[in-house]
Amino acid sequence: MTEPMQAPMTDPVVKQPEPDWIGEVLGTTVKSLEAKLLGEARGFQSTTWRLELSCDPPGAGPASVILKSETSDQDFNAFSRLNNAFGREVGVYTHCTPRLSNHQPAVFATHAGEPSWLLMEDLTHLRSGDQVIGLSYQETLASIQRMAAIHAEFWMDPGLHQHDWLPNHGFWFSNPNAEIVEDFFATYGVRFGPDVCHLYRAVLEQTSAVDAAMEDRPWTLVHGDLRADNLLFAHTVEDPESVIIDWSWASRSVAAIDIAFLVGGSTPQAQRLGRHDDLLLAWHQELVNRGVRDYPLSEARYDMQLSALRCITAGVAMHGFSRGPDTPIRAALFMDDAIQRHAAYALEIDAWAALPDPSGFPLRR
Structure with a gap:
């Protein structure tokens, strides 16, 4: 089992991928998960994981999800918060994209406070x-x-x-x-x-x-x-x-x-x-x-x-x-x-x- 990749412990802005809270927001029990950090050279304003989930009972939740949280880079995180970047994204997925037919990705849960995060459909097959x-x-x-x-x-x-x-x-x-x-x-x-x-x-x-x-x-x-x-x-x-x-x-x-x-x-x-x-x-x-x-x-x-x-x-x-x-x-x-x-x-x-x-x-x- 691969342990979740951890951001520095001094960085409370990065939401950690942990089975308990992920299971709670998905309305199921997540027994364990494997986390892979994505796009380290691409994303400036976020830390993104792909999470493979083991749910109880099997099939009670998605097999995998994407967790997007704030970045551990202090300069970009300050810039992001100054411009309410996560608040905007959470707002779009909460209030706007539900009006769009067949819009992807689907969003399972969001949090616009600190630390900000989104739990979304896994589209890494694209x-x-x-x-x-x-x-x-x-x-x-x-x-x-x-x-x-x-x-x-x-x-x-x-x-x-x-x-x-x-x-x-x-x-x-x-x-x-x-x-x-x-x-x-x-x-x-x-x-x-x-x-x-x-x-x-x-x-x-x-x-x-x-x-x-x-x-x-x-x-x-x-x-x-x-x-x-x-x-x-x-x-x-x-x-x-x-x-x-x-x-x-x-x-x-x-x-x-x-x-x-x-x-x-x-x-x-x-x-x-x-x-x-x-x-x-x-x-x-x-x-x-x-x-x-x-x-x-x-x-x-x-x-x-x-x-x-x-x-x-x-x-x-x-x-x-x-x-x-x-x-x-x-x-x-x-x-x-x-x-x-x-x-x-x-x-x-x-x-x-x-x-x-x-x-x-x-x-x-």
Whole structure:
């Protein structure tokens, strides 16, 4: 029998996988369990275990579950609590996803206090997205269509205003640290080239105006961190079905922010160049098919460009994270890729057109 993997005893924020309390919340008796720590190089804001359960009587509970708790990394845990990341995720699974048909994962129990945790359906049999490799066009399209279905369900829903755990435009990348901007350009300026740098600096200068423009746009429930590492895939590689996980950065905001963040940060240029209109049309058509009205394609295109401007500043935030001495190699690699992908994406879709002050544009090609 494998003993549960323990977080440091000085870390009370990590919920330990123990048979008694797990059996209690599942409404059964768990005689024993085996715990395997998952995704150590992927998750920043959580500690995640896969638990194989031995229940009494056999079959009285699920054979395995996923336990997601807060992280033992003090810096990321402080950041998570400052932004109520677990409160948001618990809120989504408690109040929002029950409205979605066939939504995965199912959630057995949650706790938004300290330590925060979720006990969820085990979906480790599905194929995980990989932020370093990136998404194929087919994976991107499947994820866009799945996210559009969620956007449509909560489109301009006044009930979202009733949830005090759900912020407006509460993104981890919306307020870049001005102190590291010049170091950021010293690191990436040569790789970006002059056109991207020009656009990037315009976004940083107009960041408050970009936020104000977003305030005036139609809104819905958004994921806020839609990227490859937060996706699972069923079926075949050629015809995948997407499952969206990790709602720690859920917000009430512009729907296109999810699509711009996904395509801009997780889809390599080789998979997206020449296909931007196809992806935009697929997302918009799914919204219309699911009942969204008075949202023409021209407005959707503007929102995508505006959202790409907001997402580009994720690069500065990621540059700040990646400079830490304890940053895992994989995390540094995927952030470096995402920084360059987001910057190129904004240029590819002419995001400059959504700048509140577009003087000095369009860019020369």
